[in-house]
Amino acid sequence: MPELAEVDYYRKQWNPGLGQSILRVHLNGGKRLFRGSDPALLARQVLGTRLKDSWSSGKWMLFHLSPSSWLGIHLGMTGSLSVGTPDHLPGKHDHLVLYQKKQSLIFTDPRLFGRVNFSLGKESPAWWQALPPSLLSTKVTFSDIVIFLEKRGRSPIKAVLLMQERFPGIGNWMADEILWRAGIHPRRQSGKLSEAEQKELWKQTRKVVRDALRVIGTTWSGPPDSWLFNHRWKDGGRCPLTGCGLVRESIGGRTSCWSPKRQAAN
DNA sequence: TCCTATGTTGTATG
DNA sequence: ACATACAACATAGG
Numbered sequence: 495m496p497e498l499a500e501v502d503y504y505r506k507q508w509n510p511g512l513g514q515s516i517l518r519v520h521l522n523g524g525k526r527l528f529r530g531s532d533p534a535l536l537a538r539q540v541l542g543t544r545l546k547d548s549w550s551s552g553k554w555m556l557f558h559l560s561p562s563s564w565l566g567i568h569l570g571m572t573g574s575l576s577v578g579t580p581d582h583l584p585g586k587h588d589h590l591v592l593y594q595k596k597q598s599l600i601f602t603d604p605r606l607f608g609r610v611n612f613s614l615g616k617e618s619p620a621w622w623q624a625l626p627p628s629l630l631s632t633k634v635t636f637s638d639i640v641i642f643l644e645k646r647g648r649s650p651i652k653a654v655l656l657m658q659e660r661f662p663g664i665g666n667w668m669a670d671e672i673l674w675r676a677g678i679h680p681r682r683q684s685g686k687l688s689e690a691e692q693k694e695l696w697k698q699t700r701k702v703v704r705d706a707l708r709v710i711g712t713t714w715s716g717p718p719d720s721w722l723f724n725h726r727w728k729d730g731g732r733c734p735l736t737g738c739g740l741v742r743e744s745i746g747g748r749t750s751c752w753s754p755k756r757q758a759a760n
Numbered sequence: 761t762c763c764t765a766t767g768t769t770g771t772a773t774g
Numbered sequence: 775a776c777a778t779a780c781a782a783c784a785t786a787g788g
Contacts, residue, residue, distance in 0.1 A: 496766065496767090497766055497767095500766075526783075526784085553767080553768095568767085568768090569767090570767055570768080571765070571766070571767050571768090572765085572766095572767095572784095572785080572786090587785085604784080604785050604786065605765090605767095605783085605784050605785050605786085606783075606784055606785080607767055607768070607783070607784075608767090609768090645777085646777080646778090647777095648777075648778075649777080649778065649779090653778090653779090656767085658767095658768085665766050665767070666765095666766050666767085667766050668766080727765095746778095746779080746780095747779075747780060747781090748766095748767090749764085749765085
Protein backbone atom coordinates (compact mmCIF):
# COMPACT_ATOMS: atom_id res chain seq x y z
CA MET A 495 0.00 0.00 0.00
CA PRO A 496 2.70 2.46 0.63
CA GLU A 497 2.91 5.92 -0.90
CA LEU A 498 4.64 8.74 0.90
CA ALA A 499 2.18 9.19 3.76
CA GLU A 500 1.86 5.46 4.44
CA VAL A 501 5.64 5.15 4.29
CA ASP A 502 6.02 7.78 6.98
CA TYR A 503 3.30 6.14 9.00
CA TYR A 504 5.16 2.82 8.90
CA ARG A 505 8.47 4.50 9.70
CA LYS A 506 6.98 5.72 12.97
CA GLN A 507 5.86 2.21 13.89
CA TRP A 508 9.45 1.54 14.91
CA ASN A 509 9.57 4.59 17.20
CA PRO A 510 9.12 2.48 20.36
CA GLY A 511 12.59 1.12 19.65
CA LEU A 512 14.33 4.51 19.56
CA GLY A 513 17.28 4.75 21.90
CA GLN A 514 17.43 1.01 22.49
CA SER A 515 19.99 -1.57 21.45
CA ILE A 516 19.64 -4.36 18.94
CA LEU A 517 20.29 -7.64 20.78
CA ARG A 518 19.54 -10.17 18.07
CA VAL A 519 18.76 -10.20 14.34
CA HIS A 520 16.64 -12.47 12.20
CA LEU A 521 16.77 -12.19 8.42
CA ASN A 522 15.96 -14.16 5.28
CA GLY A 523 19.21 -13.33 3.55
CA GLY A 524 18.44 -15.22 0.36
CA LYS A 525 15.48 -13.08 -0.57
CA ARG A 526 15.61 -10.53 -3.35
CA LEU A 527 14.84 -7.78 -0.84
CA PHE A 528 18.54 -7.73 -0.01
CA ARG A 529 19.80 -7.42 -3.59
CA GLY A 530 22.71 -5.03 -3.72
CA SER A 531 23.40 -5.38 0.00
CA ASP A 532 25.31 -7.92 2.05
CA PRO A 533 22.80 -9.50 4.46
CA ALA A 534 25.51 -11.32 6.42
CA LEU A 535 27.27 -8.02 7.01
CA LEU A 536 23.99 -6.48 8.13
CA ALA A 537 23.34 -9.29 10.60
CA ARG A 538 26.81 -8.93 12.04
CA GLN A 539 27.17 -5.16 12.12
CA VAL A 540 23.78 -4.28 13.52
CA LEU A 541 24.27 -6.30 16.70
CA GLY A 542 24.85 -4.01 19.65
CA THR A 543 23.97 -0.84 17.75
CA ARG A 544 21.32 1.51 19.06
CA LEU A 545 18.36 2.80 17.03
CA LYS A 546 19.11 6.48 17.00
CA ASP A 547 16.86 8.21 14.45
CA SER A 548 14.75 7.70 11.33
CA TRP A 549 13.53 9.69 8.34
CA SER A 550 11.43 9.18 5.24
CA SER A 551 11.94 10.62 1.79
CA GLY A 552 9.39 9.79 -0.88
CA LYS A 553 8.91 6.03 -0.65
CA TRP A 554 12.22 5.44 1.13
CA MET A 555 12.93 5.26 4.83
CA LEU A 556 16.29 5.51 6.54
CA PHE A 557 17.13 4.23 10.02
CA HIS A 558 20.33 5.29 11.75
CA LEU A 559 21.74 2.65 14.05
CA SER A 560 24.48 4.31 16.00
CA PRO A 561 27.31 4.56 15.71
CA SER A 562 27.69 3.86 11.98
CA SER A 563 25.05 1.55 10.52
CA TRP A 564 22.40 2.78 8.09
CA LEU A 565 19.34 0.79 7.16
CA GLY A 566 17.37 1.94 4.11
CA ILE A 567 13.98 0.33 3.58
CA HIS A 568 11.58 0.49 0.64
CA LEU A 569 8.19 -1.13 1.16
CA GLY A 570 7.50 -1.98 -2.47
CA MET A 571 3.85 -2.84 -3.02
CA THR A 572 3.06 -4.86 0.10
CA GLY A 573 5.71 -4.13 2.70
CA SER A 574 5.01 -2.91 6.21
CA LEU A 575 6.81 -2.23 9.48
CA SER A 576 5.46 -3.24 12.85
CA VAL A 577 6.45 -3.84 16.42
CA GLY A 578 6.22 -7.28 18.04
CA THR A 579 7.03 -8.90 21.34
CA PRO A 580 10.70 -9.41 22.33
CA ASP A 581 10.34 -13.11 21.53
CA HIS A 582 8.44 -12.67 18.25
CA LEU A 583 8.49 -15.82 16.15
CA PRO A 584 9.17 -14.70 12.56
CA GLY A 585 6.28 -15.40 10.21
CA LYS A 586 6.69 -16.59 6.64
CA HIS A 587 7.03 -13.06 5.27
CA ASP A 588 8.95 -11.44 8.12
CA HIS A 589 12.22 -10.92 6.28
CA LEU A 590 13.99 -8.76 8.83
CA VAL A 591 13.43 -8.68 12.59
CA LEU A 592 15.55 -6.58 14.96
CA TYR A 593 15.16 -7.81 18.53
CA GLN A 594 15.35 -5.39 21.41
CA LYS A 595 14.81 -5.83 25.12
CA LYS A 596 11.22 -4.59 25.20
CA GLN A 597 10.06 -5.30 21.64
CA SER A 598 11.05 -6.47 18.20
CA LEU A 599 11.08 -4.37 15.04
CA ILE A 600 9.59 -6.28 12.13
CA PHE A 601 9.75 -5.77 8.36
CA THR A 602 7.16 -7.87 6.53
CA ASP A 603 6.71 -8.08 2.76
CA PRO A 604 4.79 -10.96 1.12
CA ARG A 605 5.45 -9.96 -2.48
CA LEU A 606 9.13 -9.13 -2.04
CA PHE A 607 8.97 -5.99 -4.16
CA GLY A 608 10.47 -4.04 -1.28
CA ARG A 609 14.13 -3.48 -0.62
CA VAL A 610 16.68 -3.28 2.18
CA ASN A 611 19.83 -1.18 1.73
CA PHE A 612 22.45 -1.69 4.37
CA SER A 613 25.56 0.44 4.60
CA LEU A 614 28.23 1.59 7.02
CA GLY A 615 29.55 5.11 7.43
CA LYS A 616 29.78 8.23 9.48
CA GLU A 617 27.37 10.16 7.25
CA SER A 618 24.07 9.08 5.74
CA PRO A 619 24.65 7.00 2.59
CA ALA A 620 25.12 8.52 -0.86
CA TRP A 621 21.99 6.95 -2.32
CA TRP A 622 19.95 8.65 0.40
CA GLN A 623 21.51 12.04 -0.20
CA ALA A 624 20.85 11.69 -3.93
CA LEU A 625 17.08 11.24 -3.53
CA PRO A 626 15.01 14.01 -5.12
CA PRO A 627 13.76 16.85 -2.88
CA SER A 628 10.33 16.71 -1.29
CA LEU A 629 7.47 18.20 -3.29
CA LEU A 630 6.76 20.38 -0.24
CA SER A 631 10.26 21.84 -0.08
CA THR A 632 11.18 25.18 -1.63
CA LYS A 633 13.74 23.32 -3.73
CA VAL A 634 10.99 22.30 -6.13
CA THR A 635 9.44 25.19 -8.06
CA PHE A 636 6.57 25.50 -10.51
CA SER A 637 9.12 26.07 -13.24
CA ASP A 638 10.87 22.77 -12.41
CA ILE A 639 7.51 21.05 -12.82
CA VAL A 640 6.75 22.72 -16.15
CA ILE A 641 10.16 21.75 -17.52
CA PHE A 642 9.61 18.15 -16.48
CA LEU A 643 6.06 17.99 -17.90
CA GLU A 644 7.41 19.17 -21.23
CA LYS A 645 10.42 16.89 -21.22
CA ARG A 646 8.08 13.91 -20.76
CA GLY A 647 5.66 15.58 -23.13
CA ARG A 648 4.42 12.57 -25.08
CA SER A 649 3.61 10.41 -22.07
CA PRO A 650 0.20 10.43 -20.46
CA ILE A 651 0.16 12.78 -17.47
CA LYS A 652 -0.79 9.87 -15.23
CA ALA A 653 2.48 8.09 -16.02
CA VAL A 654 4.48 11.29 -15.49
CA LEU A 655 3.07 11.80 -12.00
CA LEU A 656 4.39 8.36 -11.08
CA MET A 657 7.98 9.24 -11.99
CA GLN A 658 9.82 9.32 -8.68
CA GLU A 659 12.69 11.50 -9.91
CA ARG A 660 10.34 14.49 -9.99
CA PHE A 661 7.31 13.35 -7.99
CA PRO A 662 8.86 11.40 -5.12
CA GLY A 663 6.37 9.50 -3.01
CA ILE A 664 3.47 9.81 -5.44
CA GLY A 665 1.89 6.45 -6.25
CA ASN A 666 -1.16 5.18 -8.04
CA TRP A 667 -3.87 6.43 -5.74
CA MET A 668 -2.27 9.83 -5.14
CA ALA A 669 -1.77 10.41 -8.86
CA ASP A 670 -5.44 9.66 -9.54
CA GLU A 671 -6.48 11.87 -6.63
CA ILE A 672 -4.38 14.77 -7.95
CA LEU A 673 -5.75 14.50 -11.50
CA TRP A 674 -9.31 14.18 -10.28
CA ARG A 675 -9.03 17.29 -8.11
CA ALA A 676 -7.28 19.21 -10.88
CA GLY A 677 -9.91 18.14 -13.44
CA ILE A 678 -7.36 16.65 -15.84
CA HIS A 679 -7.92 13.38 -17.72
CA PRO A 680 -5.14 10.88 -16.89
CA ARG A 681 -4.52 10.12 -20.56
CA ARG A 682 -3.83 13.74 -21.56
CA GLN A 683 -0.34 14.21 -22.95
CA SER A 684 1.94 15.74 -20.35
CA GLY A 685 3.31 18.34 -22.78
CA LYS A 686 -0.09 19.53 -23.94
CA LEU A 687 -1.51 20.94 -20.74
CA SER A 688 -2.44 24.61 -20.77
CA GLU A 689 -0.67 26.93 -18.37
CA ALA A 690 -3.80 27.06 -16.22
CA GLU A 691 -3.83 23.27 -16.08
CA GLN A 692 -0.14 23.12 -15.20
CA LYS A 693 -0.75 25.51 -12.35
CA GLU A 694 -3.75 23.61 -11.08
CA LEU A 695 -1.85 20.33 -11.30
CA TRP A 696 1.01 21.70 -9.22
CA LYS A 697 -1.35 23.23 -6.69
CA GLN A 698 -3.33 20.02 -6.25
CA THR A 699 -0.17 17.92 -6.15
CA ARG A 700 1.06 19.80 -3.11
CA LYS A 701 -2.39 19.78 -1.57
CA VAL A 702 -2.79 16.02 -1.92
CA VAL A 703 0.66 15.49 -0.41
CA ARG A 704 -0.20 17.69 2.59
CA ASP A 705 -3.65 16.13 3.00
CA ALA A 706 -2.25 12.61 2.82
CA LEU A 707 0.42 13.33 5.42
CA ARG A 708 -2.14 14.89 7.72
CA VAL A 709 -4.83 12.24 7.39
CA ILE A 710 -2.84 9.06 6.82
CA GLY A 711 0.67 9.84 7.98
CA THR A 712 -0.39 10.54 11.52
CA THR A 713 -3.47 8.53 12.42
CA TRP A 714 -4.21 6.04 9.63
CA SER A 715 -7.81 7.15 9.92
CA GLY A 716 -9.44 6.69 6.56
CA PRO A 717 -9.63 9.64 4.19
CA PRO A 718 -13.05 11.35 4.07
CA ASP A 719 -15.66 10.42 1.46
CA SER A 720 -15.03 13.76 -0.25
CA TRP A 721 -11.81 12.27 -1.68
CA LEU A 722 -11.74 10.06 -4.76
CA PHE A 723 -9.81 7.56 -2.60
CA ASN A 724 -12.87 6.01 -0.97
CA HIS A 725 -14.66 5.43 -4.26
CA ARG A 726 -11.96 4.47 -6.72
CA TRP A 727 -11.85 0.71 -6.24
CA LYS A 728 -15.55 0.03 -5.85
CA ASP A 729 -17.43 -1.29 -8.86
CA GLY A 730 -20.17 1.22 -9.51
CA GLY A 731 -18.27 3.90 -7.58
CA ARG A 732 -19.48 7.46 -8.14
CA CYS A 733 -17.65 10.77 -8.32
CA PRO A 734 -18.15 12.55 -4.99
CA LEU A 735 -18.31 15.91 -6.77
CA THR A 736 -20.54 15.25 -9.79
CA GLY A 737 -22.25 11.97 -8.92
CA CYS A 738 -21.41 10.50 -12.31
CA GLY A 739 -20.09 6.96 -12.61
CA LEU A 740 -16.32 6.60 -12.24
CA VAL A 741 -14.33 4.97 -15.02
CA ARG A 742 -11.41 2.59 -14.60
CA GLU A 743 -8.89 1.77 -17.29
CA SER A 744 -5.23 0.86 -17.52
CA ILE A 745 -3.01 3.82 -18.39
CA GLY A 746 0.75 3.51 -18.46
CA GLY A 747 0.41 -0.01 -17.13
CA ARG A 748 -1.52 0.99 -14.01
CA THR A 749 -5.23 0.93 -13.33
CA SER A 750 -6.46 4.50 -13.32
CA CYS A 751 -9.76 5.88 -12.12
CA TRP A 752 -11.37 9.13 -13.15
CA SER A 753 -14.58 11.06 -13.33
CA PRO A 754 -15.57 11.62 -16.97
CA LYS A 755 -17.68 14.62 -16.03
CA ARG A 756 -14.78 16.44 -14.36
CA GLN A 757 -11.91 15.15 -16.48
CA ALA A 758 -12.43 15.62 -20.20
CA ALA A 759 -10.47 13.41 -22.59
CA ASN A 760 -9.84 16.13 -25.23
C1' DT B 761 -9.01 -21.06 -13.33
C1' DC B 762 -8.21 -16.22 -14.08
C1' DC B 763 -7.85 -11.65 -12.66
C1' DT B 764 -6.46 -8.10 -9.66
C1' DA B 765 -3.19 -5.64 -6.42
C1' DT B 766 -1.22 1.92 -3.33
C1' DG B 767 6.05 -0.37 -7.20
C1' DT B 768 10.32 -0.52 -9.61
C1' DT B 769 13.43 -2.09 -13.10
C1' DG B 770 15.42 -4.35 -17.15
C1' DT B 771 14.87 -4.62 -21.90
C1' DA B 772 13.19 -3.63 -26.43
C1' DT B 773 11.90 -0.20 -29.66
C1' DG B 774 11.63 4.19 -31.80
C1' DA C 775 22.01 9.12 -25.99
C1' DC C 776 17.17 9.79 -24.92
C1' DA C 777 12.24 8.91 -24.38
C1' DT C 778 8.68 5.60 -24.17
C1' DA C 779 6.16 1.13 -23.39
C1' DC C 780 5.73 -3.06 -21.19
C1' DA C 781 6.94 -7.63 -19.27
C1' DA C 782 8.86 -9.41 -15.16
C1' DC C 783 9.40 -9.86 -10.37
C1' DA C 784 6.30 -13.11 -6.09
C1' DT C 785 2.29 -13.87 -3.46
C1' DA C 786 -2.48 -13.65 -1.83
C1' DG C 787 -7.18 -12.98 -2.34
C1' DG C 788 -11.61 -12.42 -4.80
